[in-house]
Amino acid sequence: MLTKTISDEVQSFLADASNLQGGHAARVVFAESVEEVAEILREASVEGTPVTVSGAGTGVVGGRVPFGGIVLATDRLNRIKEIRRDVQGGRAVAEAGVTLSEFQRNVEAEGLLYPPDPTERSCYLGGSVATNASGARTFKYGPTRDYVNRLKIALATGDVLDISRGEIHADASGRLLIPLAGGRRIEARLPSYRMPQTRKHASGYFITRGMDAIDLFIGSEGTLGVITEVEARLLPRPENVLGGVAFFQTEENLLAFVREARARSLRTREGNSETSGIDARALEYFDEESLGFLRARYSQVPERATGGAIFFEQETQTATEDELMSAWLQLLERHKALMDDSWFAVEEKDRARLREFRHQLPVLVNEWLARHGQRKVSTDMAVPDEEFQAILRFYKESLRASNLRYVIFGHVGDNHVHVNIMPKDEDEAHAAREIYLSFVKRAIKSGGTISAEHGIGKLKRDYLRLLYTEDHLREMAALKQSFDPAGILGRGNIFSEEFLEKNSEHRIQESE
Numbered sequence: 407m408l409t410k411t412i413s414d415e416v417q418s419f420l421a422d423a424s425n426l427q428g429g430h431a432a433r434v435v436f437a438e439s440v441e442e443v444a445e446i447l448r449e450a451s452v453e454g455t456p457v458t459v460s461g462a463g464t465g466v467v468g469g470r471v472p473f474g475g476i477v478l479a480t481d482r483l484n485r486i487k488e489i490r491r492d493v494q495g496g497r498a499v500a501e502a503g504v505t506l507s508e509f510q511r512n513v514e515a516e517g518l519l520y521p522p523d524p525t526e527r528s529c530y531l532g533g534s535v536a537t538n539a540s541g542a543r544t545f546k547y548g549p550t551r552d553y554v555n556r557l558k559i560a561l562a563t564g565d566v567l568d569i570s571r572g573e574i575h576a577d578a579s580g581r582l583l584i585p586l587a588g589g590r591r592i593e594a595r596l597p598s599y600r601m602p603q604t605r606k607h608a609s610g611y612f613i614t615r616g617m618d619a620i621d622l623f624i625g626s627e628g629t630l631g632v633i634t635e636v637e638a639r640l641l642p643r644p645e646n647v648l649g650g651v652a653f654f655q656t657e658e659n660l661l662a663f664v665r666e667a668r669a670r671s672l673r674t675r676e677g678n679s680e681t682s683g684i685d686a687r688a689l690e691y692f693d694e695e696s697l698g699f700l701r702a703r704y705s706q707v708p709e710r711a712t713g714g715a716i717f718f719e720q721e722t723q724t725a726t727e728d729e730l731m732s733a734w735l736q737l738l739e740r741h742k743a744l745m746d747d748s749w750f751a752v753e754e755k756d757r758a759r760l761r762e763f764r765h766q767l768p769v770l771v772n773e774w775l776a777r778h779g780q781r782k783v784s785t786d787m788a789v790p791d792e793e794f795q796a797i798l799r800f801y802k803e804s805l806r807a808s809n810l811r812y813v814i815f816g817h818v819g820d821n822h823v824h825v826n827i828m829p830k831d832e833d834e835a836h837a838a839r840e841i842y843l844s845f846v847k848r849a850i851k852s853g854g855t856i857s858a859e860h861g862i863g864k865l866k867r868d869y870l871r872l873l874y875t876e877d878h879l880r881e882m883a884a885l886k887q888s889f890d891p892a893g894i895l896g897r898g899n900i901f902s903e904e905f906l907e908k909n910s911e912h913r914i915q916e917s918e
């Protein structure tokens with residue numbers, strides 16, 4: 407097992423894409439097997455050494471940034487063990503440190519599809535499960551959670567769980583009993599909160615009545631255990647995909663287009679035949695400020711696209727492609743898209759260009775911030791369908807009044823757009839945080855969630871106190887301690903460490 411202590415070598419493990427400063431750790435340990443992970447954790451528990459799990463560091467909420475203790479790197483757990491076809495599609499087994507891009511390349515080479523698609527594909531499979539990552543395709547396929555069949559997880563105690571979907575459920579009283587080797591078991595009590603009813607949600611532990619135990623670990627942000635292996639559910643790879651970037655002169659037309667495209671897509675999936683087959687897998691938004699930013703790299707972005715743009719994709723077969731393209735063109739025309747200026751693609755190389763256009767926005771924003779030595783203030787809220795238009799108006803009115811630079815973009819199909827506020831200096835950063843707080847409060851009041859896909863990490867934990875009560879946070883901390891009695895794993899993620907200190911009881915029991 408490789409250990410790095412020389413400060414230059416550990417530097418890159420002390421940060422992630424959040425730009426959260428001040429990370430520090432005594433050393434980085436590179437485990438090569440689940441047994442090594444378990445041994446590291448067991449020793450750390452005995453010594454009370456905090457352990458921060460590291461994936462690829464593409465997280466944007468500071469989840470893998472350590473503040474003391476050691477970093478457990480998953481880079482060397484990087485084998486794809488199996489990809490197998492079956493009648494529904496297939497399944498693949500891979501270790502946590504495989505990059506999502508490599509995983510997807512291998513899966514696609516077998517004629518299969520792994521739908522989770524966060525824009526940043528250099529993340530690791532384990533990291534994407536630990537954050538329940540989503541992406542553009544989530545509109546059709548749902549988040550990572552929906553594609554996890556089985557997880558191998560090393561717990562802080564050194565126990566190893568191999569847990570399959572459908573195996574262990576919470577009882578009606580919210581109690582979860584998880585058997586361990588040697589006749590012992592973990593008894594955990596689920597927190598009593600009800601999650602917001604949004605299409606996407608990644609704020610704190612996933613809790614539902616009678617829930618499957620595997621769902622607790624998905625999105626737990628390195629606080630409950632270290633995911634070492636994932637068995638993923640795969641679908642047949644679609645024959646072809648058509649896509650486009652449609653520009654609009656007015657926001658009203660753009661939003662009406664989104665509403666109809668979404669409604670028809672959902673009806674198509676229910677088997678309704680009066681939708682002309684419209685079934686978007688992605689509906690992504692760019693506001694007019696985003697287009698202004700992108701124009702620096704893409705001069706062909708039309709000046710008159712003052713209402714913004716929508717990136718859309720739909721899966722097709724050769725036999726249906728022409729028919730579906732004309733259904734999309736009709737829909738766009740009806741909502742007055744700027745047809746002559748919009749871009750359409752059916753060939754993979756052209757679609758890749760459109761996806762690259764989508765991907766370039768956060769990249770350009772991050773470059774701009776790096777030049778100004780500032781951190782963006784970035785929202786990740788989603789709201790129920792009927793609240794979206796009003797909250798988008800609220801975002802824009804507040805931002806225009808502030809004179810701060812910003813872009814709004816993202817997963818409009820799921821009522822989930824990212825507002826990135828880009829302060830130039832400390833005063834602006836302060837103003838941006840005030841506005842962010844007002845957005846969080848508004849989203850919660852609208853029945854929304856504060857994080858739909860990025861998670862809470864360290865950057866957003868104070869805002870989780872607005873979504874849930876202190877009692878709920880204490881319940882989350884108690885749940886964590888059922889799996890991690892010494893409180894070593896992912897300290898400071900999701901809730902602050904003070905909640906761990908208040909809960910000291912743990913519940914690993916001998917069999918009755």
Ligand SMILES: Cc1cc2nc3c(=O)[nH]c(=O)nc-3n(C[C@H](O)[C@H](O)[C@H](O)COP(=O)(O)OP(=O)(O)OC[C@H]3O[C@@H](n4cnc5c(N)ncnc54)[C@H](O)[C@@H]3O)c2cc1C
Nearest residue numbers: 461462463464465469525529530532533534536540628633
């Ligand atoms: C430009 C850009 C665009 C992005 N777009 C999207 C997007 O569209 N959708 C989206 O959901 N995200 C997006 N992200 C965020 C990011 O890609 C995800 O959060 C990613 O899933 C994290 O994976 P990682 O391997 O980089 O994890 P890291 O950043 O290393 O870690 C993330 C968290 O998971 C924990 N963790 C990592 N590995 C494990 C493990 N094996 N076991 C237990 N815990 C673990 C860490 O402790 C940490 O808390 C974007 C990021 C960037 C930079």
